[in-house]
Amino acid sequence: MSVVEMNVSGQTKARADAKPILELQGLSKSFGAINVVKDVSLDVWPGEFVSLLGPSGCGKTTTLRMIAGFIAPNEGRIVLGGKDITEVPSYRRDVGLLFQSYALFPHMTVRGNVGFGPKMRGETSGVIADKVRWALSLVKLEGYEDRRPNELSGGQQQRVAIARVLAGGASMLLLDEAFSNLDAKLRGRMQEEVRELQLRLGIATVLVTHDQEEALAMSDRIVIMNGGKVEQIGTPKQVYSAPSSMFVADFMGRCxxxxxxxxxxxxxxxxxxxxxxxxxxxxxxxxxxxxxxxxxxxxxxxxxxxxxxxxxxxxxxxxxxxxxxxxxxxxxxxxxxxxxxxxxxxxxxxxxxxxxxxxxxxxxxxxxxxxxxxxxxxxx
Known part of the structure; x- marks a missing residue:
């Protein structure tokens, strides 16, 4: 049995008595007269990897930004860990966001970037050092502590960004087109590494992507969006083999x-x-x-x-x-x-x-x- 199979079977057993780590309840968002997200509801379970998938302009990134707290919904509620965080500012939400551009501080070393979150929370230097060491060991970057971002490859920069999120101790990971800046071969390798890391840590993760193969390869479930609405939610096999609409059938691979x-x-x-x-x-x-x-x-x-x-x-x-x-x-x-x-x-x-x-x-x-x-x- 593979690591992925073990993880999914474990989730199935856990859901009998578990509660969702994240609940989106009827989220809607408009910019002027344009309805960008329309009545989106979704439960994400502990340890689950969920992808928001769809074409440009479908509302997936706006949904992720509402979860992160960068955009306020016009309607609906966001519940994280049983607490309503709809109006909680982004810096007080227990989520870690990995940006497409990595957003590393160019003037800081790897150690400074990874330890930035714990430092801002006033943790002691000993605790910060332990968290930096732990996070860098997870992403296999021991020995890179004193390098700066411009001295790293694209894949190494992404690992630093992941380590920074992990050192922050968030209960949930949000990935915003996190692999799109990498070449095809490195992108595939980083997808595998992030998925394996996510499985080992058991951290619930939401990925925004427009890449069907990426969503199929990494996800426990896929949320396919179109025109601001949810077209279908299901496992990779369900959305590919049993699409609920012509849009899903045509979007998920050749048809x-x-x-x-x-x-x-x-x-x-x-x-x-x-x-x-x-x-x-x-x-x-x-x-x-x-x-x-x-x-x-x-x-x-x-x-x-x-x-x-x-x-x-x-x-x-x-x-x-x-x-x-x-x-x-x-x-x-x-x-x-x-x-x-x-x-x-x-x-x-x-x-x-x-x-x-x-x-x-x-x-x-x-x-x-x-x-x-x-x-x-x-x-x-």
Whole structure:
């Protein structure tokens, strides 16, 4: 069992008698006539990692800033550790905020930056030294105490910023696009390190991000926002595999939309989607309780849940005929852009395996076959 699995199973047991560490109750915020956040409610549990995910302008950063105390909500309440902190100033809230820019003091050493919070609270030099030593050991920066921020790499600067938050002793960690300034390889490594550190400390964390892969990789639950509202809250698997709206289905990775007409095989007790000249595909479940034959039905299917073949043989006639327009190589996979008969665009992800030559060439007829259970009726 992995560290993440142990953490999630532990949370499940704890929730039976635990209370949320953070409660957002009907938060709304307007700037003039513009409603930026609309009736957002959320419970964050002790030790949980929650991501606020959505496109630019969806309200996720404003929500985080309300939690931190930098912005006051027009409506709603914020409860932290059982106490209403809606009107408590930011410097008195028991939260640690890691900024996108790290916000380190350039004139201070690493020791000075990390010990700044305890020093401002009037703690003794011995206590400050202990906290600095402890925090730097957690982020693996022992020996860097006397360096200044401009003598550190981007990843080291971020570790210092994390250590500063931890030395402050906050009961909750807030991350505001904390990894966006790093290159792709360093970003992935820092995501893993922060997640492992968060699991070890058991500190509740809220991350704001627009990166779907980041949210999927780090989160216990994801809050998807759009237009200031919450579209869906769920585990990474839930929001990816069972989206509650077309927006969520399309936002969480690539999504192929296919429209067709329902057809029922009563003897086999099966439903099919007739896609006209391109062909027919089988639906594993009834689209909805009142489904009827001849009804128009849109469905979606992920590109990685499709495969290509040369013909319909051995597929019981189920598949969609088309032609490859282009293939893009992306290392671990290739993306085949297919146009189905009837001028329907489709993407298919093809795994790149050692020793396998290019099987499908451009402008060649192919058949697209969904994996069992891959075709899902679109939510209304």
């Amino acid at each position: 192929n939309r296919i429209e067709g007409t329902l057809r029922q095989d009563r003897r086999a007790k099966a439903w099919y989607l007739d896609c006209g000249p391109s062909g027919t595909i089988k639906l594993e479940t009834i689209p909805h309780p009142d489904a009827r034959e001849g009804e128009e039905c849109p469905v979606f299917v992920r590109p990685e849940h499709l495969r290509l073949t040369q013909s319909l043989e051995n597929h019981e006639g189920e598949g969609l005929k088309g032609r490859i327009e282009r293939v893009v190589y992306l290392g671990s996979r290739s993306v085949a852009y297919v146009t189905l008969e009837g001028n329907i665009p489709l993407q298919v992800h093809l795994p790149n395996k050692p020793g396998i030559s290019d099987e499908f060439s451009i402008d060649r007829p192919v058949v697209v076959v969904p994996l069992p259970g891959a075709v899902t009726p679109l939510p209304e």
